[in-house]
Amino acid sequence: MSRVFVAGAGSWGTALGVLLAREGHEVRLWMRSPDKAEAVAEAGENEAYLPGVPLPDLLTPSSDLVDVAGSDACLFVVPAQHARHWMEELRQASSEAALPVALCSKGLERSTLMPMHEVLAEAWPEARGAVLSGPSFAADVARGLPTAVTLACESQAERERWLSLVSAANFRLYASDDPFGAEIGGAVKNVLAIACGIAIGKGFGESAKAALIARGFAELQRFGLAMGAKQETLSGLSGLGDLVLTANSPQSRNFSLGLALGQGAEPAAYLRSQRSVAEGAATARPLTEKARAAGVEMPICEGVAAIVEGRDGVDETIAKLMNRPLRAEGAGKS
């Protein structure tokens, strides 16, 4: 039995906390609001983010960051744009402990264009980072449905510890030594899922969506390889696997955002109306900036960035994509 601190009590943090507590681990599920922690404890359920899932006795909701100090490991599940601040707070609360931290958030930091493991290295340098990412809707995992994800970490010993800590009967972990590749897949697929939602929202049909998935995956690979990710990671669970899940399901917040935009919703108003996070909206611009700086073309992601930031309309963006010069297929350069 281990003591695990789960930082972030949205749907994914809650589902992971429930999973670990069902496996017999002692879980602190941290949320920033003391009132919410009290309400969740009283209800025995996180009604706002994961309704209908009873919290096991071994899971304690808490708003106290100092609980991280006595923990054996930390799962970090705070949305990407708020990650740095809370990593710094956790560092302080843990007295700069060299704690194993599995990054479970999927996005790039807008102000620095950094993936989460680079943010962690700056904000909490003593922490021993790993990445947990793959096709896994919180509600599916909480219901105990069969799921498989990637656990990526450079140290083999650390990987093995994570595998034995987080694996459960219906939650299968595959090990990888490529944390950067695992993170890239999760960040890029969210942006591509918005594009697929837009296509369905516009009524373009399944053929258009399949084309976006295939050409979007070419973008994901181009970008990932240029950044040093491994091909096998990009075409594994955390890359292709998560793209297939997210780009095909209204259960995805990113796909749903795209669906609404395709049906005419105004991006900023839609995003303001949602309690849940659609990480692709914030990641689209840093992703395309990073790609441009590396000389990598990502026309679909560029289009999504322009739409979610209100720089271009859906119809103009689609016309630009369809009128690009004809070229050979393949991940290639463009």
Ligand SMILES: NC(=O)C1=CN([C@@H]2O[C@H](COP(=O)(O)OP(=O)(O)OC[C@H]3O[C@@H](n4cnc5c(N)ncnc54)[C@H](OP(=O)(O)O)[C@@H]3O)[C@@H](O)[C@H]2O)C=CC1
């Ligand atoms: N849901 C899923 O199926 C999966 C999600 N992920 C990833 O997990 C991460 C968390 O997403 P998810 O659990 O779905 O989140 P949800 O959309 O379910 O909930 C949003 C969470 O963000 C918190 N939050 C909002 N603003 C802040 C802030 N300023 N500081 C700290 N916390 C804040 C909210 O807390 P509050 O209530 O206090 O506002 C709430 O806990 C994302 O990166 C997502 O991509 C990964 C795999 C699966």
Ligand SMILES: O=C(CO)COP(=O)(O)O
């Ligand atoms: O990352 C996810 C599933 O793997 C969840 O996707 P959404 O954030 O789009 O809901």
